[in-house]
Amino acid sequence: MPSLKSIFLLLLLVCCFSPVEGQQSRDKGEAVWRILEKYDGDGDGVVTRQEYPRSERSFSSYDLDSDLRLTAEEIAQWVEIRGNRGGRRERRPQGRQGGRSGGRGPARVVIALADENGDGSVDRQEWQRALAGLPVLEESISAAVLVEKLSGGSVRRFAEMFTSRLDEDGDGKILLSEIEDLFRHADGDGDGKVIAVDSSGGDRSRRERPGFSRGRGGEEREAGGTPAVGDTAPDFDLPISGKLDSRIRLSSYSGDKPVALIFGSYT
Amino acid sequence: MLVYIREAHALDSRVPNLQGPLIEDPITILERAGAATQCQSALDLPFVAVIDGMDDATNRAYQGHPDRLYLVGKDGDIAFAGNRGPQGFDPDLLEEAIVAELKKISRTGREYF
Numbered sequence: 001m002p003s004l005k006s007i008f009l010l011l012l013l014v015c016c017f018s019p020v021e022g023q024q025s026r027d028k029g030e031a032v033w034r035i036l037e038k039y040d041g042d043g044d045g046v047v048t049r050q051e052y053p054r055s056e057r058s059f060s061s062y063d064l065d066s067d068l069r070l071t072a073e074e075i076a077q078w079v080e081i082r083g084n085r086g087g088r089r090e091r092r093p094q095g096r097q098g099g100r101s102g103g104r105g106p107a108r109v110v111i112a113l114a115d116e117n118g119d120g121s122v123d124r125q126e127w128q129r130a131l132a133g134l135p136v137l138e139e140s141i142s143a144a145v146l147v148e149k150l151s152g153g154s155v156r157r158f159a160e161m162f163t164s165r166l167d168e169d170g171d172g173k174i175l176l177s178e179i180e181d182l183f184r185h186a187d188g189d190g191d192g193k194v195i196a197v198d199s200s201g202g203d204r205s206r207r208e209r210p211g212f213s214r215g216r217g218g219e220e221r222e223a224g225g226t227p228a229v230g231d232t233a234p235d236f237d238l239p240i241s242g243k244l245d246s247r248i249r250l251s252s253y254s255g256d257k258p259v260a261l262i263f264g265s266y267t
Numbered sequence: 268m269l270v271y272i273r274e275a276h277a278l279d280s281r282v283p284n285l286q287g288p289l290i291e292d293p294i295t296i297l298e299r300a301g302a303a304t305q306c307q308s309a310l311d312l313p314f315v316a317v318i319d320g321m322d323d324a325t326n327r328a329y330q331g332h333p334d335r336l337y338l339v340g341k342d343g344d345i346a347f348a349g350n351r352g353p354q355g356f357d358p359d360l361l362e363e364a365i366v367a368e369l370k371k372i373s374r375t376g377r378e379y380f
Binding site for chain 2: 028031032035053054055057058061062079082083225226227228229230232233234238239240241244248251253254255256257258259260261262263264267
């Protein structure tokens, strides 16, 4: 029986990708067309909007030329475009560049640069004001200036390290566009707001903020958002995969044993 | 247990993943169950999976999309709440939480070790 860790690794592996190219792209195009072809009721090699039973939005996602007809050629082109541009964000190579594309670094920088009211979060307006206040010269700012702005005392080492990653050619200048991009990298859920991230579970800032409450375990939770440590687990009663007439109620385990919940899907 | 929720990267979504399984966004519980079965079989998952309803109620209650880990303690309270995946999907933290929870339980009478 595979270990839990190997299963998790498998789950993560299905999340990995690289651009679709050449033969692989053609194979994918054929595979996607085989999925869509089943809707071709009259077998004329065209799936029309009338034949397609799913939503308008779904159909539109394939219909590159908006002619309400899908063909094998169009889907091949769709795969070409989606495979190279769509889907998940491309993984950045490890190394100097890797540090600014994810994790807590960008969020820390955004908070350090732009958290005017000290509430542990930055919205787009605050971010724009902070950018406008940066001393820009020829679309760049000085790496030394950035370190000073980020430092604020105890985090100088982090500021220097992060700034050196942005300054890839070591010329002491950071392109303003690199700074502007930080907000996008830090705003993981794309809600237009960056908050500090704590590693112990749940997104939270260092202080209690409006719109947030704390669970009984002291963990902060967004109002109406994710359950936090100490909260009563929201109950559910759901059918079991493979035997849909049988169900599991989460609360039936209460007082008996703990339950690990893995939320996810195959894709 | 796996709580099978709506697809993260369905073919007809804004963010299809052509390197993974090619699945259109299920529009019935049977389609979603079919995708779950495929997933369990392909990944050889040794634990039970339950299927979230098409109203996505459980997903919304836990903010589980696209993937997230939780541990519900024996007392029915959340013992561990992982960050939003995939960046926050950290099985090591879940494992630590499971070990801590089982130790807590063994101290209070029931033997798990």
